Amino acid sequence: METAVKTKWSVDNSHSEVGFKVKHMMISTVKGHFGEYEASIVSSKEDFSDAQFGFSAKTASINTKNDDRDNHLKSDDFFNTSEYPEMTFTSTSFNGDKLVGDLTIRDVTKEVILDVDLNGVAVDPYGQTKAGFEIRGKINRKDFNLTWSAVTEAGSIVVADTVTLVIDAQFVKQQ
Numbered sequence: 001m002e003t004a005v006k007t008k009w010s011v012d013n014s015h016s017e018v019g020f021k022v023k024h025m026m027i028s029t030v031k032g033h034f035g036e037y038e039a040s041i042v043s044s045k046e047d048f049s050d051a052q053f054g055f056s057a058k059t060a061s062i063n064t065k066n067d068d069r070d071n072h073l074k075s076d077d078f079f080n081t082s083e084y085p086e087m088t089f090t091s092t093s094f095n096g097d098k099l100v101g102d103l104t105i106r107d108v109t110k111e112v113i114l115d116v117d118l119n120g121v122a123v124d125p126y127g128q129t130k131a132g133f134e135i136r137g138k139i140n141r142k143d144f145n146l147t148w149s150a151v152t153e154a155g156s157i158v159v160a161d162t163v164t165l166v167i168d169a170q171f172v173k174q175q
Contacts, residue, residue, distance in 0.1 A: 004044035009131060009171035011039035016169040018057055022141075023160035031166075032064035032073075041131075041171055048118060048131070053091040053099060059084060077148035078141075080106060099135065105144035112139055114165065129173035137165045 019033040037057035043050055060081040062073050074081040084106045091101035092111070099114040114137035121131045141147075141163050149159065 006042050006044045008174045009041040009043070010174055011037070012130065012170040012172050013037070015130075017167070018055075018169075019166040020163050021166060022163045026160065030064055030069075032062060032070075034058065034061050035063055036061035039169060039171070046121070047096065048094070049096050051091070051094045053089070053094065053101065055089040056086050057088075059087055059105075072148075078146045103139065103144075105146065108144045110139075110143055112137055114167075131171045131173070133167075133169045133171070135165070135167040135169065139163050139165065 016039075017033050018037050018039075019031060021029050021031045024030045034057040037055065039053070039055040041048065041054075042052045045051075058081075059079040060074055062070055062079065062081075064070055064073070073079055076083075079087075087103070087105045089101050089103045089112075091099055093100045094116070096118070097116060099116045101112065101114075102109050103112045114135050117134040119132035119134060121129065123129050140161050141159075142161050
């Protein structure tokens with residue numbers, strides 16, 4: 001019996017973003033991203049239906065365009081980047097639309113389900129084969145011990161519990 005050849009794909013950081021958004025005071029949305037991350041896919045099928053996804057991000061690379069907020073997010077109130085320098089994701093299944101896997105933030109690992117759109121596969125002008133994905137999902141930050149909370153004088157929650165993951169990733173086929 002012939003075994004399928006597995007192809008490795010590596011993230012193209014210059015054409016990708018690992019972002020998130022969360023409600024602030026329930027009236028506006030704050031967006032951010034992680035600047036330092038790695039991701040890969042291993043698949044033997046051109047439609048990626050058997051793909052295995054792996055991801056890690058340096059938690060200290062969080063960027064919301066506000067130094068005070070970023071420093072708070074790096075503190076023990078949230079990511080505690082000194083003790084937990086990375087967050088990781090390892091897929092357990094992928095059916096082309098839904099990506100299921102284990103997300104680890106701080107010292108907590110939980111199964112998450114993410115929606116995936118494969119935007120296509122194309123060869124760039126330099127002969128490299130690339131694949132583009134849009135990955136979306138929601139997590140409850142408190143499930144991962146990101147539990148800091150505050151309430152305004154008017155009773156509004158300062159930071160919502162639900163965080164929306166917004167990942168746009170382009171991968172390069174490795175030879």
